[in-house]
Amino acid sequence: MRRNTVRNEGARGRIGLLLVACVAIFGVISGRLVLLASAPAVAGAFYAGSPQDDVQAARPDIIDRNGEVLATDLATASLYAEPRNIVDVDEAVELLTRELPELDPVKLRRDLSTDRGFIWLQREVSGLKREAIHNLGIPGIGFLTETKRFYPGGSTVGHIVGHVNIDNAGIAGLEKTIDGGGLSALQSAGLARKGRDLSPVEVTIDLRVQHAVRDELSRAIERYRALAAIGIILDAKTLEVVAMTSLPDYDPNEPAQALEDIRMNRAMAGVYEMGSVFKTFTLAMGLDTGAITPASQLDARGKLQIGRHAIGDFHGKNRVLTAAEVFQYSSNIGSARIALKVGAQRVEEYYRAFGFLDRLDTELPEAAKPLTPSRWPQITLATTSFGHGISVTPMHVAAAAAAVVNGGIYANPTFYPRSEAEMMRIGRRVLSPQTSKQMRDLFYLNGNEGSGRSALVPGYNVGGKTGTAEKVVGGRYAENKRFNSYLAAFPMDDPQYIVLVVIDEPKPEEGKHYATAGWNAAPTVANIISRVGPMLHVEPRFPNDDAIERAITVAYQE
Amino acid sequence: MKRPVRFAALVLAVSVATVSAGSVFMMKKDAERDAFAIRELNRKIAAERQRISELRAEWGALDNPRRLQALVDRHAGVLRLAPIEGRQIAQVREVVAAMRQKRKEGEK
Known part of the structure; x- marks a missing residue:
C-alpha cells in the first residue's frame, strides 16, 4: 500500500508535467492562430500576381491641372518563343513568317534552333495578327502583354511630358524626372507593377490653354512666315507653368522626331539674345536701387559713345526722355544710361537674383545654361541693358518678369503644383513692392500708349514690353533677321498671368511693311489672351457704364 | 459508477474530434473556394482596371482640344x-444693376 502510494504520486507528477506541456504547446499554437487570423490580409496580395505581371513595368499617368490625361499606359501584345519547347522549327518558321512578313526567316530559324528558354520575337503586335498567330497553335510560341506609353495629346505637350524608350524608361522631359524620383528603383525592386496603384503625377499645365497657345503660334508662323515660335504662360503669383510651347515640336508617340534639331524645346533648351524685353529688368533695377525715378531725365540725343562703340536708337526721339519714356519708346541709349548709373556690381547682382546667370532648375531635365559675360566693362553693361551680349532662355525672361510684376518675389518656375503659401516660403525677394508697382504702371503705360497697343484685349487690361532683337549672322547683327518677342502680363492692376511670345525671323505680313514685334508678337499675344482669359477664370473688367450695357446684352441673350 | 463516466468522456472526446475534424475540413474547402474566388476577382479587377485605363486613354484622345x-x-x-x-x-451684380436701370427707364 505504501509502495503503491509512492508509485502513484510519482505517476501523478509525470502526468501533471505532461498535461502542462500539452497545454503550453496547444496554447502556443492557438495563440499563433489568433495572430494569423487577426493579421490584415495583405500577405495574400504577394501571391496573387502572375508571371504576366513581371513584364509590365508600370508608369504613373501624367495628368494636367484639370485631370486630363497627358500620358498613360496601354497594354500591347508582344510575341515570344520558347525554343526549347518547339517541336518542328521549320514549320514554326514558315507559319510565323507568313503571318509576320517583317520577321527575318534566317535569323528566326537560327534563334528557334537554339536551346534557350525564352526569347522575344516581336514587340507590339497588332490585335488582328495576334488573333491569327494564336490560331496557328504553334507550341512554344505565345504572347505576353506589355505596357506601352501613350500620349493622347500628341505633340501638344510633347516638350513637357517628354517620352520613354521601348523598355518604358523615361528618357526625356517629365518622364525622365519621374524615373529619377525613385520610380526606376521601385520597378527594379519589383514593386511598381501594372495593377498596383501608382498615383498619377499632376502637372500645372492646362491642356486647353496649351492647345490655344500652340494653335495661335502655328497660325503666327504661317502668317508671318517665321522659322519658329515660342509661347509661355506663367502664373504670375506662384510661377507655375500653365503653358509652354515651342514650335516646331514633336509627337512623343513618335520619339524619333525628337532627334531633329529644329524640333528642340526652344523655350528652355535654347538661349537667345532677347533684345528690348530686357529693358524691363534694367528699368526695374534702376528704380529699385534708386538710381532713377520714373520722372528722371535721361539724355537720348544722338548716339552714346562708349570707347570705340556707339549705341544708337531704333526709333530715335533725339531728345531728353524721362525714364518712363525710355521704356515706352524702347530707347537703347536711355536704358544703357540707366545701367551705367546702377553700376556693374549691382547690375550683376540683380541679374543673378533674376536667375539670368544660372541654369534654370525646374522639373524638366532639358534646360540650357545661359551665355553670360564673365567681365562687366561699360560696353557690356550698356548692351546687356537692352538684351544684347547676354543670352538666356525665354523661360528665364518669363520667370523674371513674373517677379517684376507680382510684388518682387522670385522662385524657379515649376511644372508641379505650388500654392501661394509655399511660394511665400521658398520665394526670394528681388525687388521692393514699390518698384514692382512702378513697373506695373510702366507695363500698363506701354501696353496702352506704347509699342504694345496691338496686344490690347477688351476687358483684360494687358500690359507689356516689346522686343525686336537683330539676330547675329556670321558674327554681325543682320538687319532683316529678327527675333521678336512680346512680354505681357494681365490683368495689369493685379497681374495673374505672364504671357511671353517669341517669333523667330518673322517676315512682314502680306500687304504690310514692318516686321517689328509690335506687328507680329504683340497681336499674337492678344489672340492668345482673348482665347485663354475665359479659360483661366480671369474676370474681365470694363469701365462702369460699359459694364451695364454689356450686362444687358448678356442677360437678354438667353 | 466509474464506467458510465468514462464512457461518456470517451463518446464526448470522439465526437468532439469528429466534429472538429469535420469543421476543419469544411473550413479548408471554404478557404480553397474563397481563394479561388479571390483570384478570380483579382483577375477581373485587373482586367477592369486595364479597360478603364484604355477608356481613359481613348477619352483623352477624343477630348483632345486639337481634335x-x-x-x-x-x-x-x-x-x-x-x-x-x-x-x-x-x-x-452687373446684371442686377442693368435690370434695375432698365426698369427705371421703363417707369419714366
Whole structure:
C-alpha cells in the first residue's frame, strides 16, 4: 500500500508535467492562430500576381491641372518563343513568317534552333495578327502583354511630358524626372507593377490653354512666315507653368522626331539674345536701387559713345526722355544710361537674383545654361541693358518678369503644383513692392500708349514690353533677321498671368511693311489672351457704364 | 459508477474530434473556394482596371482640344460656334444693376 502510494504520486507528477506541456504547446499554437487570423490580409496580395505581371513595368499617368490625361499606359501584345519547347522549327518558321512578313526567316530559324528558354520575337503586335498567330497553335510560341506609353495629346505637350524608350524608361522631359524620383528603383525592386496603384503625377499645365497657345503660334508662323515660335504662360503669383510651347515640336508617340534639331524645346533648351524685353529688368533695377525715378531725365540725343562703340536708337526721339519714356519708346541709349548709373556690381547682382546667370532648375531635365559675360566693362553693361551680349532662355525672361510684376518675389518656375503659401516660403525677394508697382504702371503705360497697343484685349487690361532683337549672322547683327518677342502680363492692376511670345525671323505680313514685334508678337499675344482669359477664370473688367450695357446684352441673350 | 463516466468522456472526446475534424475540413474547402474566388476577382479587377485605363486613354484622345477644334471647324456651318470673348462674361451684380436701370427707364 505504501509502495503503491509512492508509485502513484510519482505517476501523478509525470502526468501533471505532461498535461502542462500539452497545454503550453496547444496554447502556443492557438495563440499563433489568433495572430494569423487577426493579421490584415495583405500577405495574400504577394501571391496573387502572375508571371504576366513581371513584364509590365508600370508608369504613373501624367495628368494636367484639370485631370486630363497627358500620358498613360496601354497594354500591347508582344510575341515570344520558347525554343526549347518547339517541336518542328521549320514549320514554326514558315507559319510565323507568313503571318509576320517583317520577321527575318534566317535569323528566326537560327534563334528557334537554339536551346534557350525564352526569347522575344516581336514587340507590339497588332490585335488582328495576334488573333491569327494564336490560331496557328504553334507550341512554344505565345504572347505576353506589355505596357506601352501613350500620349493622347500628341505633340501638344510633347516638350513637357517628354517620352520613354521601348523598355518604358523615361528618357526625356517629365518622364525622365519621374524615373529619377525613385520610380526606376521601385520597378527594379519589383514593386511598381501594372495593377498596383501608382498615383498619377499632376502637372500645372492646362491642356486647353496649351492647345490655344500652340494653335495661335502655328497660325503666327504661317502668317508671318517665321522659322519658329515660342509661347509661355506663367502664373504670375506662384510661377507655375500653365503653358509652354515651342514650335516646331514633336509627337512623343513618335520619339524619333525628337532627334531633329529644329524640333528642340526652344523655350528652355535654347538661349537667345532677347533684345528690348530686357529693358524691363534694367528699368526695374534702376528704380529699385534708386538710381532713377520714373520722372528722371535721361539724355537720348544722338548716339552714346562708349570707347570705340556707339549705341544708337531704333526709333530715335533725339531728345531728353524721362525714364518712363525710355521704356515706352524702347530707347537703347536711355536704358544703357540707366545701367551705367546702377553700376556693374549691382547690375550683376540683380541679374543673378533674376536667375539670368544660372541654369534654370525646374522639373524638366532639358534646360540650357545661359551665355553670360564673365567681365562687366561699360560696353557690356550698356548692351546687356537692352538684351544684347547676354543670352538666356525665354523661360528665364518669363520667370523674371513674373517677379517684376507680382510684388518682387522670385522662385524657379515649376511644372508641379505650388500654392501661394509655399511660394511665400521658398520665394526670394528681388525687388521692393514699390518698384514692382512702378513697373506695373510702366507695363500698363506701354501696353496702352506704347509699342504694345496691338496686344490690347477688351476687358483684360494687358500690359507689356516689346522686343525686336537683330539676330547675329556670321558674327554681325543682320538687319532683316529678327527675333521678336512680346512680354505681357494681365490683368495689369493685379497681374495673374505672364504671357511671353517669341517669333523667330518673322517676315512682314502680306500687304504690310514692318516686321517689328509690335506687328507680329504683340497681336499674337492678344489672340492668345482673348482665347485663354475665359479659360483661366480671369474676370474681365470694363469701365462702369460699359459694364451695364454689356450686362444687358448678356442677360437678354438667353 | 466509474464506467458510465468514462464512457461518456470517451463518446464526448470522439465526437468532439469528429466534429472538429469535420469543421476543419469544411473550413479548408471554404478557404480553397474563397481563394479561388479571390483570384478570380483579382483577375477581373485587373482586367477592369486595364479597360478603364484604355477608356481613359481613348477619352483623352477624343477630348483632345486639337481634335475638337478640327471638328468644330469642319462643322462650323451647322454648329456656328465661336470662342467666348471677355465682353460675354458679366458678374451677377452687373446684371442686377442693368435690370434695375432698365426698369427705371421703363417707369419714366
